[in-house]
Amino acid sequence: MQSLFSFCVLLFATLVSAISTTGDRLLVILDDVADKASYSKFLGDLESRGFNIAFETPKSETLSLFRLGERAYDHVLFLPCKSKGLGPNLTPNVLLQFINADGNILLTLSSGNATPSSLVSLLAELDIQLPIDRTGLVVDHFNYDAANAADLHDVLLLPPPGSVRPDVKDFFSAGTDASKEVLAFPRGVGVALGGGELLTPIVRAPRTAYSYNPKEQAEVVDEVFAAGEQLALVSAMQARNSARLTVVGSAEMLQDGWFDVEVKKVGGQAAKTFNREFAKRVSGWTFQEIGVLRVNWIEHHLNEAGASNESNPEIYRIKNDVTYTISLSEWSWSAWTAFKVPTNDLLQLEFSMLSPFHRLPLALDAAHSSPEAAAYTASFTVPDQHGIFNFKVNYKRPFLTNVEEKNTVSVRHMAHDEWPRSYAISGAWPWIAGIAATITGWLGFCALWMYSAPTDKKKESKKTQ
C-alpha cells in the first residue's frame, strides 16, 4: 500500500516538474515590467520549456523569495535594474539563504547600469569580483562586431565556448558547425573569479580584451581591472548543495535583437549569432535542466566462489573479495538518461577508514545498465585492517551536481576457524610430531607403570636390606 502511494507521489512529481528537476516556479526581477518585451524570445523559450514565470520589480512590496519559511520560487532571474539597491526583500543575506535552500539564480549584468549593491555584495560573498565602481565595459579591438560596433568595439564576437578542461563535460559548445557560429557579447561587464573550486568560467574573454570604466577612462586606460582570459564574461557557481548561480556579463545578449542575427567579424566574414541556443543552455544549466545527476541504487556484495550472495551486508571480513556497483542517471532537458562519465574523467570509488585505503576507478557495467541508468562497478579485496569502513563515491565535477555517497560497513578480523589448519603449514609439522611423540610416550609410560614386572630381585633385596 505504502509503495503504491509513494509510486503515485513519484508519478505526480514527475508530471509536475516535467522540465527542471527542482521546480518550475521562476521569478524574473526587472526594473519595469514593460522591459520584458525586449526579452520576449528568451522568456518565451523558458515558458515553452514549462516554466511558470512571475514578474516583479525590486520595489514591489509583495515580493518575497520565501513564504512561511519555504521557498516561494525555485529559480530567480535578475535582469538589469537601474536602482542602486534592491530593497529589503532582496538583500544579499536573503539571496544567500535562497541559494542555501537549493534555489537557483541567473544573474545578468549590464555596462549601462551600475550593478545594484545587493548583487555586488552577493557576488563578493561568492568570491566573484566586479569591476571597481560597480561598472565596467569589456572591449576588444581585435574581435568586435564590425557591423554594429565598428567604432566603439564594445560588441564582442566570441567563438562558441568549448570545454573548460579536457575532463569536464561540455554543455555549452556549438552544435554541428562551430566555425560559422559566433557568440555576440554586447556591452557587457566582465568579472574576475576567485580561486575557489565552486567557480567555473563558461565564457572567458579573448586574450586581447580588457575591461575599463567608460566614464573615467575614456581617453586611455591607466589602470586595468582585468584583461584577457582572466576576465570571465559568463561564469558559473555551483554551491555544495548543488544550487546554481550563473553570472551573465551582458544582459543584452539575451535580448531579441541579438538572437539569430547576422553579425560581421573584423575580417569581414558574416556569421550568425549563437546567442539563442547559448541562452537556452545557460538558463537550462542554471535552472537544473541539464547536468543533474541522480543515484538510483548502490549495491555491494561478496565476490567469492561459494560465498552467500547477500546484497549490502553490514559486515565483511578482512581480505574478502567484494564487488560494488552504483547506478547513475543524468537529467537531460526532459528525461533521465544513462550518465556517461566524460572521456578523460573517472568515476572513483574510495574504500576508506579516515583516509582511503583503496581508490579505484569504477567501470561501466553494461549488464546492469539501461537507457535511463548506467551502472558502474568495481571489484577489489578488502584491506587487511579491521574497523569501520565506508564505500565512498565522491563525484564532484564542474557543471554536474554533486554526488557524495557513503555506505558504512564493518570489517572484522579473521575468526579462529577461518585460518589455515596447522597441518597445512609446513613450519608446524615438528610441533605436531612433538605432540604425537608425547602422546605415545605417555601411553607407554602408563603401561610401564602398571604392568612392568621386577626383573632384578637382587637389587631389590639389597635395597630392602
Place this chain on the structure above:
Amino acid sequence: MRFLQPFASALLLLAAGTAQAASSWGFDEGSVSVAAKKGSEAVREKINQKTPLSKPVELGSADALKVILTAKDNGKAKRPHQAFVVLKDQESGLEAPFLFTVKESGKAVAQISQKDIPVQLLLSTKPLKASVVIASFGSAQGLNTPVFDVSIKLDANAPPPSYEKPLRYGQKEEIRHTFKAGPQSPPKVISLFFVLAVLATVPALLVSWVLLGGNVDHLTKAIGAAPLSHASFFGSIVAMEFVFFLYYTSWNLFQVVPVIVVVGVVTVFSGTKALGEVQTRRLAGEL
C-alpha cells in the same frame, strides 16, 4: 643616383599605403632596457614590431625592465586607448598584462620588476613571451605582436616564491592498498628433518626403557586380578587422547566437553580399582 633615393622610399611608402587600405597601429623608436635598481648601467636593446629579439632579456630579482616606444597610427604618433605589454607563460598559456603610461604624443613607457609579475609566471621554466598590444577605437587595425622574451632570474639567496595550486574538482590519484606480507614457513626439508628428529625420540625412549629393564610382564596378572577395571582404565586413557584428536580435527568444544566428562568419570572410577590393584602388587614387593 643619390637624388633618386628619397623618391624611391616615397614610392615604397605609397605602395605600402595602398596595400594596406585600412589604417593600422604600430610603434616606432622602441627599446627594452634592464637596469639594476641602484643606477648601474642599463642593458638596452632596440625592438621593432616586425622581428622579435632573438635573445631573451634577463630580469634579475632587483632589476627593473623598461619598455619604451612611440605608438603610431599609420605612421603618425598618436595615443592609443589600449597599450599593453603582455607577458605569457609558454607552457601554461597564462598571461599577465602590464600597462604602458602613454603621453598625448604617443610616447609610452612600461616598467616591470619581479614583484609585479604573478608567482605563476615567475616559476615558469621557459622564458616568458612578451608581446606588445596597441589598439584603439575606430577602424584602425590593432597591433598584437611578440617583441622579446624575458627570462626570469630568481634571487638565489632568497627562498623561491611558493605557490599552491588551487583546488579543482577532478579525478584523484588511484590508490591500491598494500597488503602486509603473509606469514612464511621455512623450507619443507628443514621441517621434515626436525619431524624425523622428534619422532626418533619415541623409539629411543622405548629402547632405553627396555634396556633399563622395563617390561609388561605383569599384564596377564593385572588383567587376571581386575580385568574390567584395568581394561576400562587403560581404555579410558586412550579414549581421552582420541577425544583430543577429534577436537583437533573436527569437533568443537561443546561436543568435546560432555565426552570428556564421561571418559573422565570412567577414568576416576576404574582408576581407583586398577591403581589399587597396582598398589597391592607394590606392597607385595612385586613392583
